[in-house]
Amino acid sequence: MKVAVVGASGYGGVELIRLIEQHPSFELRAVFSSSQPGHLLRSVYPHLDSSLVFKEMSVEDLSEADIELVFFATPPSVSSHWVPSLIEQGKCVIDLSGDFRLSNPNTYKSWYQKPAAPTKYLNQAVYGLSEWFQQEIAISPLISNPGCYPTATLLALIPLLQEKIIDPSSILIDAKSGVTGAGRSANQAMLFSEVNENIRPYKVDGHQHIPEIEQFASLFAQTEIKVSFVPQLVPMSRGILVTIFAGNVNNYTNEDLYDLYHSTYENTSFVRVRGRQWPETKFVQGSNYCDLGFYSDKRTGRIIILSAIDNLMKGAAGQAIQNANIRFGIPETSGLLFPALYP
Numbered sequence: 001m002k003v004a005v006v007g008a009s010g011y012g013g014v015e016l017i018r019l020i021e022q023h024p025s026f027e028l029r030a031v032f033s034s035s036q037p038g039h040l041l042r043s044v045y046p047h048l049d050s051s052l053v054f055k056e057m058s059v060e061d062l063s064e065a066d067i068e069l070v071f072f073a074t075p076p077s078v079s080s081h082w083v084p085s086l087i088e089q090g091k092c093v094i095d096l097s098g099d100f101r102l103s104n105p106n107t108y109k110s111w112y113q114k115p116a117a118p119t120k121y122l123n124q125a126v127y128g129l130s131e132w133f134q135q136e137i138a139i140s141p142l143i144s145n146p147g148c149y150p151t152a153t154l155l156a157l158i159p160l161l162q163e164k165i166i167d168p169s170s171i172l173i174d175a176k177s178g179v180t181g182a183g184r185s186a187n188q189a190m191l192f193s194e195v196n197e198n199i200r201p202y203k204v205d206g207h208q209h210i211p212e213i214e215q216f217a218s219l220f221a222q223t224e225i226k227v228s229f230v231p232q233l234v235p236m237s238r239g240i241l242v243t244i245f246a247g248n249v250n251n252y253t254n255e256d257l258y259d260l261y262h263s264t265y266e267n268t269s270f271v272r273v274r275g276r277q278w279p280e281t282k283f284v285q286g287s288n289y290c291d292l293g294f295y296s297d298k299r300t301g302r303i304i305i306l307s308a309i310d311n312l313m314k315g316a317a318g319q320a321i322q323n324a325n326i327r328f329g330i331p332e333t334s335g336l337l338f339p340a341l342y343p
Protein backbone atom coordinates (compact mmCIF):
# COMPACT_ATOMS: atom_id res chain seq x y z
CA MET A 1 0.00 0.00 0.00
CA LYS A 2 1.28 3.45 -0.97
CA VAL A 3 1.54 5.94 1.86
CA ALA A 4 2.66 9.56 2.42
CA VAL A 5 3.84 11.56 5.43
CA VAL A 6 3.03 15.25 5.87
CA GLY A 7 5.28 17.00 8.42
CA ALA A 8 7.99 14.52 7.48
CA SER A 9 10.85 16.74 8.64
CA GLY A 10 9.71 16.72 12.29
CA TYR A 11 10.29 14.15 15.01
CA GLY A 12 6.92 12.41 14.65
CA GLY A 13 7.31 12.38 10.86
CA VAL A 14 10.82 10.96 10.83
CA GLU A 15 9.82 8.25 13.32
CA LEU A 16 6.95 7.32 10.99
CA ILE A 17 9.42 7.10 8.10
CA ARG A 18 11.74 4.79 10.11
CA LEU A 19 8.77 2.46 10.74
CA ILE A 20 7.28 2.62 7.24
CA GLU A 21 10.65 1.92 5.56
CA GLN A 22 10.85 -1.51 7.24
CA HIS A 23 7.11 -2.30 7.17
CA PRO A 24 6.18 -5.38 5.10
CA SER A 25 3.00 -3.85 3.60
CA PHE A 26 3.55 -0.08 3.35
CA GLU A 27 5.51 1.70 0.68
CA LEU A 28 6.56 5.31 1.34
CA ARG A 29 5.82 7.30 -1.83
CA ALA A 30 5.85 10.95 -0.74
CA VAL A 31 7.23 13.10 2.07
CA PHE A 32 6.02 16.67 2.58
CA SER A 33 7.63 19.59 4.39
CA SER A 34 7.24 23.31 3.91
CA SER A 35 10.83 24.15 4.94
CA GLN A 36 12.73 21.44 3.01
CA PRO A 37 11.17 21.16 -0.48
CA GLY A 38 13.69 19.91 -3.05
CA HIS A 39 16.01 18.41 -0.43
CA LEU A 40 16.79 14.71 -0.34
CA LEU A 41 15.35 13.01 2.73
CA ARG A 42 18.74 11.43 3.41
CA SER A 43 20.50 14.79 3.28
CA VAL A 44 18.26 16.10 6.08
CA TYR A 45 18.24 12.76 7.94
CA PRO A 46 21.47 10.90 7.10
CA HIS A 47 20.44 7.90 9.23
CA LEU A 48 17.76 7.10 6.61
CA ASP A 49 18.85 5.49 3.38
CA SER A 50 16.10 6.86 1.14
CA SER A 51 16.15 8.51 -2.27
CA LEU A 52 12.86 10.38 -1.67
CA VAL A 53 12.84 14.16 -2.00
CA PHE A 54 10.77 16.46 0.25
CA LYS A 55 7.92 18.23 -1.51
CA GLU A 56 5.60 21.09 -0.63
CA MET A 57 2.23 19.64 0.44
CA SER A 58 -0.27 19.36 -2.43
CA VAL A 59 -3.43 17.33 -2.78
CA GLU A 60 -2.67 16.90 -6.51
CA ASP A 61 0.67 15.21 -5.79
CA LEU A 62 -1.09 12.79 -3.46
CA SER A 63 -3.68 11.92 -6.11
CA GLU A 64 -1.11 11.43 -8.85
CA ALA A 65 1.04 9.16 -6.73
CA ASP A 66 -2.00 6.95 -6.09
CA ILE A 67 -1.55 7.21 -2.37
CA GLU A 68 -4.19 5.51 -0.19
CA LEU A 69 -3.04 6.46 3.30
CA VAL A 70 -1.75 9.85 4.49
CA PHE A 71 -0.15 10.43 7.90
CA PHE A 72 -0.13 13.97 9.31
CA ALA A 73 2.60 14.76 11.86
CA THR A 74 2.03 18.50 11.82
CA PRO A 75 1.36 21.24 14.39
CA PRO A 76 -2.21 22.12 15.41
CA SER A 77 -4.57 23.46 12.74
CA VAL A 78 -2.65 22.06 9.73
CA SER A 79 -4.39 18.71 9.23
CA SER A 80 -7.85 20.26 9.72
CA HIS A 81 -7.13 22.38 6.63
CA TRP A 82 -6.20 19.42 4.34
CA VAL A 83 -8.24 16.54 5.70
CA PRO A 84 -11.65 17.47 4.20
CA SER A 85 -10.38 17.35 0.59
CA LEU A 86 -8.40 14.15 1.21
CA ILE A 87 -11.40 12.39 2.77
CA GLU A 88 -13.61 13.52 -0.12
CA GLN A 89 -11.06 11.95 -2.51
CA GLY A 90 -11.39 8.64 -0.68
CA LYS A 91 -8.01 8.72 1.09
CA CYS A 92 -7.55 7.36 4.58
CA VAL A 93 -5.94 9.81 7.04
CA ILE A 94 -4.16 9.15 10.33
CA ASP A 95 -3.56 12.43 12.14
CA LEU A 96 -0.98 12.64 14.93
CA SER A 97 -2.00 16.17 15.93
CA GLY A 98 -4.79 17.14 18.30
CA ASP A 99 -7.06 18.54 15.56
CA PHE A 100 -9.64 15.73 15.59
CA ARG A 101 -9.42 14.40 19.16
CA LEU A 102 -11.90 16.66 20.94
CA SER A 103 -15.52 16.18 19.94
CA ASN A 104 -16.61 19.68 20.98
CA PRO A 105 -15.16 22.38 18.67
CA ASN A 106 -15.41 25.01 21.43
CA THR A 107 -13.28 22.87 23.73
CA TYR A 108 -10.61 22.65 21.01
CA LYS A 109 -10.73 26.42 20.44
CA SER A 110 -10.31 27.21 24.11
CA TRP A 111 -7.45 24.72 24.81
CA TYR A 112 -5.51 25.02 21.53
CA GLN A 113 -6.37 28.69 20.81
CA LYS A 114 -6.88 27.81 17.15
CA PRO A 115 -9.97 27.38 14.97
CA ALA A 116 -11.50 23.92 15.27
CA ALA A 117 -11.83 21.42 12.40
CA PRO A 118 -15.18 21.38 10.54
CA THR A 119 -17.83 19.57 12.61
CA LYS A 120 -18.66 17.19 9.75
CA TYR A 121 -15.13 15.74 9.91
CA LEU A 122 -14.89 15.89 13.71
CA ASN A 123 -17.95 13.64 13.72
CA GLN A 124 -16.29 11.19 11.31
CA ALA A 125 -13.03 10.94 13.26
CA VAL A 126 -12.41 7.97 15.56
CA TYR A 127 -9.99 8.07 18.46
CA GLY A 128 -6.96 5.91 17.74
CA LEU A 129 -6.29 4.47 21.18
CA SER A 130 -5.68 1.12 19.50
CA GLU A 131 -6.47 -1.24 22.38
CA TRP A 132 -9.88 0.34 23.10
CA PHE A 133 -11.27 1.44 19.71
CA GLN A 134 -10.25 -1.45 17.43
CA GLN A 135 -13.64 -1.92 15.78
CA GLU A 136 -14.10 1.79 15.05
CA ILE A 137 -10.52 2.15 13.74
CA ALA A 138 -10.98 -0.81 11.40
CA ILE A 139 -13.68 0.98 9.39
CA SER A 140 -12.93 4.69 9.66
CA PRO A 141 -11.37 6.89 6.96
CA LEU A 142 -10.14 9.36 9.62
CA ILE A 143 -8.19 8.18 12.65
CA SER A 144 -7.21 10.72 15.25
CA ASN A 145 -4.10 9.44 17.00
CA PRO A 146 -4.13 10.16 20.74
CA GLY A 147 -1.74 12.56 22.45
CA CYS A 148 1.33 11.07 24.11
CA TYR A 149 0.31 11.82 27.72
CA PRO A 150 -3.31 10.69 27.15
CA THR A 151 -2.09 7.37 25.67
CA ALA A 152 -0.04 6.53 28.78
CA THR A 153 -2.74 7.84 31.13
CA LEU A 154 -5.82 6.26 29.55
CA LEU A 155 -4.27 2.79 29.13
CA ALA A 156 -3.66 2.87 32.90
CA LEU A 157 -6.98 4.42 33.95
CA ILE A 158 -9.65 2.83 31.75
CA PRO A 159 -9.70 -0.62 33.45
CA LEU A 160 -10.15 1.03 36.87
CA LEU A 161 -12.82 3.44 35.63
CA GLN A 162 -14.81 0.79 33.80
CA GLU A 163 -14.98 -1.39 36.92
CA LYS A 164 -15.63 1.61 39.22
CA ILE A 165 -12.66 0.72 41.41
CA ILE A 166 -11.48 4.28 42.02
CA ASP A 167 -13.17 7.43 43.24
CA PRO A 168 -13.67 9.37 39.97
CA SER A 169 -13.20 12.72 41.73
CA SER A 170 -9.82 11.78 43.21
CA ILE A 171 -7.58 11.36 40.14
CA LEU A 172 -4.16 13.05 40.29
CA ILE A 173 -1.69 12.62 37.43
CA ASP A 174 2.03 13.34 37.62
CA ALA A 175 3.55 13.09 34.13
CA LYS A 176 7.13 13.34 32.91
CA SER A 177 8.28 13.62 29.31
CA GLY A 178 11.53 13.68 27.37
CA VAL A 179 12.24 16.70 25.17
CA THR A 180 11.34 15.14 21.79
CA GLY A 181 7.74 15.53 23.02
CA ALA A 182 8.09 19.22 22.24
CA GLY A 183 9.00 18.64 18.58
CA ARG A 184 12.08 19.61 16.56
CA SER A 185 11.58 23.31 15.97
CA ALA A 186 14.19 25.60 17.54
CA ASN A 187 13.23 26.86 20.97
CA GLN A 188 15.48 28.47 23.56
CA ALA A 189 13.75 26.66 26.42
CA MET A 190 14.83 23.34 24.88
CA LEU A 191 18.56 24.11 24.68
CA PHE A 192 20.80 21.47 26.30
CA SER A 193 21.94 23.92 28.98
CA GLU A 194 18.33 24.78 29.89
CA VAL A 195 17.07 21.20 30.02
CA ASN A 196 20.07 19.24 31.31
CA GLU A 197 20.19 18.61 35.08
CA ASN A 198 16.73 20.11 35.37
CA ILE A 199 13.15 18.97 35.87
CA ARG A 200 10.74 21.59 34.63
CA PRO A 201 7.02 21.61 35.43
CA TYR A 202 5.06 23.40 32.72
CA LYS A 203 1.44 24.24 31.85
CA VAL A 204 0.49 23.34 35.44
CA ASP A 205 -2.40 25.80 35.07
CA GLY A 206 -3.80 24.06 31.98
CA HIS A 207 -2.32 21.59 29.50
CA GLN A 208 -4.16 20.83 26.24
CA HIS A 209 -4.20 17.10 27.06
CA ILE A 210 -6.48 17.63 30.09
CA PRO A 211 -9.72 17.84 28.04
CA GLU A 212 -8.64 14.81 25.97
CA ILE A 213 -8.00 12.69 29.07
CA GLU A 214 -11.26 13.89 30.63
CA GLN A 215 -13.32 13.27 27.49
CA PHE A 216 -12.29 9.62 27.20
CA ALA A 217 -12.04 8.90 30.94
CA SER A 218 -15.64 10.17 31.27
CA LEU A 219 -16.75 7.97 28.37
CA PHE A 220 -15.46 4.81 30.03
CA ALA A 221 -16.49 5.81 33.57
CA GLN A 222 -19.97 6.84 32.37
CA THR A 223 -19.73 9.85 34.64
CA GLU A 224 -18.04 13.23 34.29
CA ILE A 225 -14.38 13.02 35.26
CA LYS A 226 -12.09 15.94 36.08
CA VAL A 227 -8.39 15.31 36.62
CA SER A 228 -5.44 17.23 38.05
CA PHE A 229 -2.51 16.90 35.65
CA VAL A 230 1.05 18.16 36.10
CA PRO A 231 3.41 17.63 33.14
CA GLN A 232 7.16 17.94 33.64
CA LEU A 233 10.04 18.08 31.20
CA VAL A 234 12.96 15.79 32.09
CA PRO A 235 16.45 15.70 30.58
CA MET A 236 16.17 12.75 28.23
CA SER A 237 15.32 12.50 24.54
CA ARG A 238 12.47 9.98 24.57
CA GLY A 239 10.06 8.59 27.08
CA ILE A 240 7.03 9.31 29.23
CA LEU A 241 6.39 8.11 32.75
CA VAL A 242 2.95 8.82 34.16
CA THR A 243 2.12 8.21 37.84
CA ILE A 244 -1.56 8.26 38.76
CA PHE A 245 -2.95 8.41 42.30
CA ALA A 246 -6.63 7.68 43.02
CA GLY A 247 -8.81 6.70 45.98
CA ASN A 248 -9.45 2.95 46.24
CA VAL A 249 -13.20 2.75 46.86
CA ASN A 250 -13.57 -1.03 46.73
CA ASN A 251 -10.55 -2.10 48.76
CA TYR A 252 -8.92 -3.69 45.74
CA THR A 253 -5.79 -5.63 46.73
CA ASN A 254 -2.61 -5.97 44.68
CA GLU A 255 -3.79 -9.43 43.56
CA ASP A 256 -7.18 -8.00 42.48
CA LEU A 257 -5.38 -5.30 40.49
CA TYR A 258 -3.12 -7.83 38.83
CA ASP A 259 -6.15 -9.97 37.83
CA LEU A 260 -7.98 -6.91 36.48
CA TYR A 261 -5.11 -5.58 34.36
CA HIS A 262 -4.06 -9.04 33.26
CA SER A 263 -7.55 -10.04 32.09
CA THR A 264 -8.07 -6.65 30.40
CA TYR A 265 -4.87 -6.69 28.39
CA GLU A 266 -3.97 -10.39 28.03
CA ASN A 267 -5.07 -10.50 24.39
CA THR A 268 -3.35 -7.28 23.39
CA SER A 269 0.11 -7.09 21.84
CA PHE A 270 1.65 -3.92 23.22
CA VAL A 271 0.40 -3.44 26.79
CA ARG A 272 2.62 -5.29 29.24
CA VAL A 273 1.24 -5.76 32.71
CA ARG A 274 4.22 -5.50 35.05
CA GLY A 275 2.44 -5.28 38.42
CA ARG A 276 5.05 -4.60 41.07
CA GLN A 277 7.98 -4.62 38.67
CA TRP A 278 7.78 -0.82 38.32
CA PRO A 279 7.83 0.46 34.73
CA GLU A 280 10.82 2.47 33.57
CA THR A 281 11.15 4.48 30.37
CA LYS A 282 14.34 2.55 29.52
CA PHE A 283 12.33 -0.67 29.13
CA VAL A 284 10.13 0.80 26.38
CA GLN A 285 12.51 3.23 24.65
CA GLY A 286 12.31 2.87 20.86
CA SER A 287 9.50 0.27 21.15
CA ASN A 288 5.71 0.37 20.84
CA TYR A 289 5.10 -1.08 24.31
CA CYS A 290 3.25 0.47 27.20
CA ASP A 291 4.35 -0.98 30.55
CA LEU A 292 1.90 -0.77 33.44
CA GLY A 293 2.70 -1.15 37.14
CA PHE A 294 0.41 -0.66 40.13
CA TYR A 295 0.23 -0.75 43.89
CA SER A 296 -2.69 -0.81 46.27
CA ASP A 297 -1.53 1.22 49.26
CA LYS A 298 -3.57 -0.05 52.22
CA ARG A 299 -2.07 2.57 54.51
CA THR A 300 -3.52 5.52 52.56
CA GLY A 301 -6.44 3.82 50.81
CA ARG A 302 -5.07 4.88 47.43
CA ILE A 303 -4.12 3.02 44.27
CA ILE A 304 -0.94 4.12 42.47
CA ILE A 305 -0.59 3.26 38.78
CA LEU A 306 2.58 3.76 36.73
CA SER A 307 2.60 3.81 32.95
CA ALA A 308 5.69 4.08 30.71
CA ILE A 309 5.77 4.62 26.95
CA ASP A 310 8.10 6.04 24.32
CA ASN A 311 6.39 9.31 23.34
CA LEU A 312 7.46 8.97 19.69
CA MET A 313 6.37 5.31 19.47
CA LYS A 314 3.26 4.25 21.41
CA GLY A 315 2.76 8.00 22.05
CA ALA A 316 2.83 8.92 18.33
CA ALA A 317 4.29 7.12 15.28
CA GLY A 318 4.22 3.54 16.66
CA GLN A 319 0.55 3.77 17.60
CA ALA A 320 -0.16 5.43 14.21
CA ILE A 321 1.33 2.38 12.43
CA GLN A 322 -0.58 0.04 14.79
CA ASN A 323 -3.77 1.89 13.77
CA ALA A 324 -2.87 1.70 10.08
CA ASN A 325 -2.40 -2.08 10.48
CA ILE A 326 -5.81 -2.38 12.14
CA ARG A 327 -7.44 -0.16 9.52
CA PHE A 328 -6.12 -2.18 6.58
CA GLY A 329 -6.63 -5.64 8.07
CA ILE A 330 -2.90 -6.30 8.42
CA PRO A 331 -1.72 -8.09 11.60
CA GLU A 332 -1.69 -5.39 14.28
CA THR A 333 1.95 -6.03 15.16
CA SER A 334 3.29 -5.77 11.57
CA GLY A 335 6.47 -3.72 11.47
CA LEU A 336 6.32 -3.07 15.20
CA LEU A 337 7.47 -6.22 16.98
CA PHE A 338 10.87 -5.24 18.23
CA PRO A 339 12.05 -4.77 21.81
CA ALA A 340 13.28 -1.56 23.40
CA LEU A 341 16.80 -0.29 22.75
CA TYR A 342 18.76 -1.31 25.83
CA PRO A 343 20.75 0.03 27.54
Ligand SMILES: NC(=O)C1=CN([C@@H]2O[C@H](COP(=O)(O)OP(=O)(O)OC[C@H]3O[C@@H](n4cnc5c(N)ncnc54)[C@H](OP(=O)(O)O)[C@@H]3O)[C@@H](O)[C@H]2O)C=CC1
Pocket residue numbers: 006007008009010011012013032033034035036057072073074075076078096097098146147148180181182183184185311312315316
Ligand atom coordinates in the same frame (compact mmCIF):
# COMPACT_ATOMS: atom_id res chain seq x y z
N1 LIG B 1 6.66 14.68 19.55
C1 LIG B 1 5.82 13.87 20.20
O1 LIG B 1 6.23 13.11 21.11
C2 LIG B 1 4.37 13.85 19.87
C3 LIG B 1 3.82 14.73 18.97
N2 LIG B 1 2.46 14.68 18.71
C4 LIG B 1 1.86 15.62 17.78
O2 LIG B 1 2.32 15.31 16.46
C5 LIG B 1 2.46 16.50 15.69
C6 LIG B 1 3.90 16.59 15.19
O3 LIG B 1 4.77 16.67 16.31
P1 LIG B 1 6.35 16.71 16.17
O4 LIG B 1 6.77 15.81 15.06
O5 LIG B 1 6.88 16.51 17.51
O6 LIG B 1 6.59 18.22 15.74
P2 LIG B 1 7.82 18.85 14.93
O7 LIG B 1 7.80 20.30 15.25
O8 LIG B 1 9.05 18.07 15.18
O9 LIG B 1 7.39 18.64 13.42
C7 LIG B 1 6.31 19.31 12.84
C8 LIG B 1 6.33 19.09 11.35
O10 LIG B 1 5.26 19.81 10.75
C9 LIG B 1 5.74 20.59 9.65
N3 LIG B 1 4.97 21.85 9.57
C10 LIG B 1 5.05 22.92 10.37
N4 LIG B 1 4.15 23.86 10.00
C11 LIG B 1 3.50 23.35 8.91
C12 LIG B 1 2.48 23.83 8.07
N5 LIG B 1 1.91 25.01 8.27
N6 LIG B 1 2.06 23.04 7.06
C13 LIG B 1 2.61 21.81 6.84
N7 LIG B 1 3.59 21.31 7.63
C14 LIG B 1 4.03 22.06 8.65
C15 LIG B 1 7.21 20.84 10.00
O11 LIG B 1 8.03 20.93 8.88
P3 LIG B 1 8.21 22.13 7.97
O12 LIG B 1 8.45 23.32 8.86
O13 LIG B 1 9.36 21.77 7.11
O14 LIG B 1 6.94 22.19 7.21
C16 LIG B 1 7.60 19.53 10.67
O15 LIG B 1 7.92 18.56 9.68
C17 LIG B 1 2.08 17.66 16.62
O16 LIG B 1 0.73 18.00 16.43
C18 LIG B 1 2.28 17.06 18.00
O17 LIG B 1 1.52 17.68 18.97
C19 LIG B 1 1.65 13.75 19.26
C20 LIG B 1 2.15 12.84 20.13
C21 LIG B 1 3.54 12.85 20.55
Ligand SMILES: CC(=O)N[C@@H](CCC(=O)OP(=O)(O)O)C(=O)O
Pocket residue numbers: 076096097098146147148177178179180181182208209231233
Ligand atom coordinates in the same frame (compact mmCIF):
# COMPACT_ATOMS: atom_id res chain seq x y z
C1 LIG C 1 7.45 17.79 26.27
C2 LIG C 1 6.36 18.52 25.54
O1 LIG C 1 6.41 19.72 25.39
N1 LIG C 1 5.35 17.79 25.10
C3 LIG C 1 4.26 18.37 24.38
C4 LIG C 1 3.38 17.28 23.82
C5 LIG C 1 2.59 17.91 22.71
C6 LIG C 1 1.56 17.15 22.08
O2 LIG C 1 1.65 15.98 21.87
O3 LIG C 1 0.51 17.94 21.77
P1 LIG C 1 -0.75 17.73 20.85
O4 LIG C 1 -1.89 17.76 21.75
O5 LIG C 1 -0.75 18.86 19.89
O6 LIG C 1 -0.56 16.42 20.18
C7 LIG C 1 3.41 19.30 25.28
O7 LIG C 1 3.35 19.03 26.47
O8 LIG C 1 2.78 20.23 24.77
